[in-house]
Amino acid sequence: MKIGIDLGGTKTEAILLGHDNRLIKKIRTSTPVGQGYRSILNNIKTMVDELENQTSQRCTIGVGTPGSIDKHTNLIKYSNTVCLNDRPLRADLEVLFERPVRIENDANCFALSEAVDGSGKNHKTVFGIIMGTGCGGGIVVNKTIMHGPNGMSGEWGHTVLDPRGHACYCGLHGCIETYLSGPALIKHFRQHGGTPVSRVEEILEQAENNVAAATTMLDHYYTTFARAISQLVKILDPDIIVLGGGLSNIETLYTTAVKRINNFFAHPVSVNLVKNTHGDSSGVRGAAFLWDQK
Numbered sequence: 001m002k003i004g005i006d007l008g009g010t011k012t013e014a015i016l017l018g019h020d021n022r023l024i025k026k027i028r029t030s031t032p033v034g035q036g037y038r039s040i041l042n043n044i045k046t047m048v049d050e051l052e053n054q055t056s057q058r059c060t061i062g063v064g065t066p067g068s069i070d071k072h073t074n075l076i077k078y079s080n081t082v083c084l085n086d087r088p089l090r091a092d093l094e095v096l097f098e099r100p101v102r103i104e105n106d107a108n109c110f111a112l113s114e115a116v117d118g119s120g121k122n123h124k125t126v127f128g129i130i131m132g133t134g135c136g137g138g139i140v141v142n143k144t145i146m147h148g149p150n151g152m153s154g155e156w157g158h159t160v161l162d163p164r165g166h167a168c169y170c171g172l173h174g175c176i177e178t179y180l181s182g183p184a185l186i187k188h189f190r191q192h193g194g195t196p197v198s199r200v201e202e203i204l205e206q207a208e209n210n211v212a213a214a215t216t217m218l219d220h221y222y223t224t225f226a227r228a229i230s231q232l233v234k235i236l237d238p239d240i241i242v243l244g245g246g247l248s249n250i251e252t253l254y255t256t257a258v259k260r261i262n263n264f265f266a267h268p269v270s271v272n273l274v275k276n277t278h279g280d281s282s283g284v285r286g287a288a289f290l291w292d293q294k
């Protein structure tokens, strides 16, 4: 049996999957970020123990989390849960659980879940995108996650659209994430005359009511999204692009925005852009599937 853990900055989810990937149990806790690294490890241990108590078997453990593991030092880097950075998370979990543990970037887990039995299941090359608090990507070819020699495969969210753009936490300016993430959309809305809002849904509601600041903001957003996708198509041209994260619920991305991709090509292209199948569960499912990878 398999256990998958989605270690996020605010919540930690864990699932136990049985044969045929049938869901046996799912639990969710808040991530004790304020209490530090050791507390995060202990929280994961408590959750895994609870799931393993459901079965007499020793399970495989896969973990998905933002950031990546440095190939040379085996330490976590680029995590927005900053207390994980420069920590040997995998090694520490392996000591805790007395077995090998696999760890992957959360967007890679999302892409794997959708490629195995979600929206990308009938396609060879799947690009998974998470657009929410941040903007991540993952490439899965023939149900296998691509990493590359630098572990940077799929890091689409931190490719630069405009070097004169806003500062990004990664150290660059004008990354795709600084335009397409939820916080970016809310910030730009305010800067361009919108009322203060705390959720993207409020901007969508205002656009439906033809509030000018909201319709203009969304118009810009669609064009930027289309430009960012066009770059992805020019480099990888995946068979399918699966959107996840909170912003994947903007239905006009699949209609209005996707049509604009052709504004960035001299000759028409056909881009297969779809919504995810497994919703919020994609990341934790992908983490559980990590031990199916060769």
Ligand SMILES: [Zn+2]
Pocket: 157, 158, 168, 169, 170, 171, 172, 175, 177
């Ligand atoms: Zn960046």
